[in-house]
Amino acid sequence: MSSAPTPQRSGLAVVGGGKIGEALVSGLVRRPGAAEGIVVVERSPERAAELVSRHGVRALDLAGAAAACRVLLIAVKPQDVDALLADLAPHVDTGHLVVSVAAGVPTSRVEAALPAGVPVVRVMPNTPALVDEGMSVLSAGAHAGATDLDEAEELLSAVGQVRRVPEKQQDAVTALSGSGPAYFFYLVEAMVDAGILLGLPRALAADLIVQTALGAATMLRDSGEHPVQLREAVTSPGGTTIAAIRELERHGVRAALIAAIEAAHDRSVELGRPAE
Numbered sequence: 001m002s003s004a005p006t007p008q009r010s011g012l013a014v015v016g017g018g019k020i021g022e023a024l025v026s027g028l029v030r031r032p033g034a035a036e037g038i039v040v041v042e043r044s045p046e047r048a049a050e051l052v053s054r055h056g057v058r059a060l061d062l063a064g065a066a067a068a069c070r071v072l073l074i075a076v077k078p079q080d081v082d083a084l085l086a087d088l089a090p091h092v093d094t095g096h097l098v099v100s101v102a103a104g105v106p107t108s109r110v111e112a113a114l115p116a117g118v119p120v121v122r123v124m125p126n127t128p129a130l131v132d133e134g135m136s137v138l139s140a141g142a143h144a145g146a147t148d149l150d151e152a153e154e155l156l157s158a159v160g161q162v163r164r165v166p167e168k169q170q171d172a173v174t175a176l177s178g179s180g181p182a183y184f185f186y187l188v189e190a191m192v193d194a195g196i197l198l199g200l201p202r203a204l205a206a207d208l209i210v211q212t213a214l215g216a217a218t219m220l221r222d223s224g225e226h227p228v229q230l231r232e233a234v235t236s237p238g239g240t241t242i243a244a245i246r247e248l249e250r251h252g253v254r255a256a257l258i259a260a261i262e263a264a265h266d267r268s269v270e271l272g273r274p275a276e
């Protein structure tokens with residue numbers, strides 16, 4: 001059970017202003033007046049200064065951020081989480097909400113490092129939060145109640161869609177939507193390379209592929225049709241697309257994607273184990 005928020009605390013501290021920390025901050029500050037309520041805590045002073053000047057947020061140390069902010073969003077690498085929590089613990093109480101985006105790290109590990117009863121929510125966001133097209137997936141820890149989850153959901157819904165899952169699904173979620181943007185960027189890189197091979201200027205090939213990716217993603221989201229139906233509609237009998245699909249099958253691209261995502265899942269599980 002979480003106690004009522006301390007009245008003078010409001011706003012959000014993002015602890016760890018790296019890639020995902022900045023993606024979330026830059027999405028969140030687009031809400032009018034939001035920057036004033038956002039604090040960053042960053043180990044690197046140069047990086048902190050960069051975030052302050054780019055996004056108009058404040059930089060504080062851990063103690064200052066915990067004194068000022070109700071929500072503490074942990075966005076350091078899984079390997080740095082234990083050291084960070086040890087530094088944070090003396091400044092945290094049950095009036096805080098701790099949100100961890102660290103891949104693999106279970107809420108039980110975060111809870112064990114903090115004073116008893118502090119509510120913890122585990123979230124797997126992704127970098128498209130930068131353009132308000134994020135996918136964030138939430139799970140409650142043992143002390144997080146409905147209002148804590150609602151608060152985390154409200155925060156993250158400012159930068160995209162939000163889903164809730166039982167925590168045991170978070171390693172799979174991490175492998176799909178957490179790492180997922182990288183798979184699409186990788187495919188786009190490869191498809192642009194194919195355009196170069198075929199003699200197109202790089203800029204033209206990139207324009208063709210990015211617009212095609214956007215069009216395909218919009219159809220997947222809006223048409224209500226299954227991906228197989230959409231692909232079949234492109235695949236004319238005796239045509240170009242089936243010639244390409246045969247090569248994708250011959251090279252095992254489907255199996256490679258499944259194996260790649262399984263490897264990401266397994267790595268998430270591994271990252272979740274405490275260091276020996």
Ligand SMILES: NC(=O)C1=CN([C@@H]2O[C@H](COP(=O)(O)OP(=O)(O)OC[C@H]3O[C@@H](n4cnc5c(N)ncnc54)[C@H](O)[C@@H]3O)[C@@H](O)[C@H]2O)C=CC1
Binds near residue numbers: 020083102
């Ligand atoms: N990059 C991504 O797309 C996603 C990352 N995540 C998770 O977010 C976390 C951060 O990932 P990235 O942003 O990619 O890493 P990153 O290495 O870009 O950023 C981590 C930041 O934390 C800072 N830091 C480390 N220890 C600190 C401390 N004690 N106090 C203050 N700042 C500290 C570092 O200086 C660095 O700027 C990881 O746990 C990762 O699993 C989750 C979803 C997506």
Ligand SMILES: O=C(O)[C@@H]1CCC=N1
Binds near residue numbers: 103174178179
């Ligand atoms: O690569 C990683 O470990 C992080 C977690 C999900 C996306 N990036």
